[in-house]
Amino acid sequence: MTSAVFLGASPEGPVTQRFDKINRHGLIAGATGTGKTVTLKVLAQAYSEAGIPVFVADVKGDLSGLAEAGSPRDFLTHRAQDVGLEDYFFHDSPTVFWDLEGTRGMPPRATVSELGPVLLSRLLGLTDAQEGVLHIAFRLADEEGLLVLDLKDLRALLVHIGNNAQEIRATHGMVSPASVGAIQRRLLALENEGGDRLFGEPSLEVADLARPGPHGQGPIHLLVADKLIATPLLYSTVMLWILSELYEDLPEVGDTDKPVLALFLDEAHLLFSDTPKALVDKITQVTRLIRSKGVGIYFVTQSPRDIPDPILAQLGTRIQHGLRAYTPGERTAIKAVADGFRPNPAFDTGAVVTELATGEALVSTLDDRGAPTVVQRTLIRPPACSLNPVNDRLRARLIASHPDSAHYARFVDRESAYEILTARAEARVADGPEDEDDSPRGKGKGKGKKGRSRVPSSGSSGSRRRGSDSIAETAMKSVVRSVGRSLGREIVRGLLGSIFRSR
Known part of the structure; x- marks a missing residue:
């Protein structure tokens, strides 16, 4: 070959x-x-x-x-x-x-936690203060072992933060209700644009x-x-x-x-x-x-x-x-393009780049030593x-x-932050009316489904499912996978800004 x-x-x-x-x-x-x-x-x-x-x-x-x-x-x-x-x-x-x-x-889905607060903040167009609230949300999810997989999980987490702002302030910093509300509105706008399809398992x-x-x-x-x-x-x-x-x-x-x-x-x-x-x-x-x-x-x-x-x-x-x-700016750009190539004594690179016909290009690659080759006026095959x-x-x-069609086509909605926080709030409502309901469903909704047993993840990323995996099998795979990926995820999220549980 x-x-x-x-x-x-x-x-x-x-x-x-x-x-x-x-x-x-x-x-x-x-x-x-x-x-x-x-x-x-x-x-x-x-x-x-x-x-x-x-x-x-x-x-x-x-x-x-x-x-x-x-x-x-x-x-x-x-x-x-x-x-x-x-x-x-x-x-x-x-x-x-x-x-x-x-x-x-x-569908190439991602979980909310895999995207991380920095990319998510960029996607939502958040201010620095609003991005700070997202960082707090991701940190709390890690500390409490909550999986944040889709947008309803993130909404539930934001409601939880808003309703417990005073306690959170003492350990993580100020959480402004205005910032929480602004993030919620941006999430709604993202859904209206179809962006919610990106998130899930x-x-x-x-x-x-x-x-x-x-x-x-x-x-x-x-x-x-x-x-x-x-x-x-x-x-x-x-x-x-x-x-x-x-x-x-x-x-x-x-x-x-x-x-x-x-x-x-x-x-x-x-x-x-x-x-x-x-x-x-x-x-x-x-x-x-x-x-x-x-x-x-x-x-x-x-x-x-x-x-x-x-x-x-x-x-x-x-x-x-x-x-x-055609413009002074374009002429400046052409000079910069020419300066970026290793010159070929056979022609003027700056002049040729404006004369190239469709299918022609100036091409420079790397030789066996890793050095740029002399630019060539090339007719592309x-x-x-x-x-x-x-x-x-x-x-x-x-x-x-x-072979992966059936796997990726099926949407999986397993127990995560939304279900856990809802179950907690409903349990408090059942114990007494004086307890505050921080459920994403709001106060006065009465009893709903109780929390199911869950194997907590060592990080906030979701696991993947294939074939006929049960919820228990999926959760166990999440733990194994999280351990194996912990170091790599810590490095990349350090590069791209996500916050994971302190280890």
């Missing part, structure tokens, strides 16, 4: 990317209509053929064509001849569909993303995001959560012959829009460290200026499609998959045939 991806051809010869440098990350940039999507397809298929799993968000709906073989077209055949691709043939790639709504793919196992595919190929995991992108903050939060889970769960592998996963972050500018500097610093740190986990991250955006400089400096592969120079989205029938068949 070859040790490099064939990207295309330049006047100097073939342009390739070494498999063992894919985890050094990369950038795919260019103006709208210059060929970024086709380049993404070419890379995704090449990685898949080499046995490397891929995760990518389909923000426009056209990446689903990866699941279907392309059909002969004159311009594709001519492109293959121009780049010297002699064995060009059309084929599909093993594709796994994910969809937050659960209608066009398996079974939550996504990132190990499933790195599993080998059939016949030695790497599966291409496709997140359906054409509707999700309409809520940019939710989309970017989902992608950052997946990034953090990959860093937390995957083992250290160091430098290997090829990575264990390639992650493409399309519309990457949204990850850093209105993002606090402290969180950008954490993302930068994770980007640097996740390389040793065997994960390559590829930022896809219109301009390199969309990516913070500390992250941009870590991107070893640069694929720059055409840019336009044609993809082997369909250029059009797949039809609903093929999509449905691929979803139904996936």
